[in-house]
Amino acid sequence: LKALQDAYAEEPFVHVTDHTFYRGLAAAVLRSTARGADARRFSRALRQSMRLLREWAREGPDFVHMLTFLEAEKALLKGRASQADALFLQAATTALKQGFIHHAALAHERRAQSLSNQRRDLDAATAIGHAIGLYRQWGALAKCAQLDS
DSSP, X not given: XXXXXHHTSSXXXXXXXXXXXXXXXXXXXXXXXXXXXXXXXXXXXXXXXXXXXXXXXXXXXXXXXXXXXXXXXXXXXXXXXXXHHHHHHHHHHHHHHXXXXXXXXXHHHHHHHHHHHXXXXXXXXXXXXXXHHHHHHHTOHHHHHHHHO
């Protein structure tokens, strides 16, 4: 991790930030059902991803939404659903402003899943509708079909 931080401390390449973001997201999702050593490993991966994105977000606005998204996932893991809801919305809004339509769609999709888990079906349907609209705008028609079903 230290070598990666040093190598990209100044100006990270897009593929590195994307990898860091998706690694953190995957770790958060896997952490939600993991136990023992696996849970600790996924928590560590989430923390590492958040640490890197926090550093990069200080340098440029393109990375802020990624950090906010992972903060939403962390809030979910801690059982703070209303905080997660607000953070997912913030991440989606910021992602759209920066031109990351696919990240905004994903934030709405994850928010919808969280709302559904809380049995807030009307809010979940609205969130999934936003996700579908953004995925459609991005050109991910197969994803739209998957979410429609």
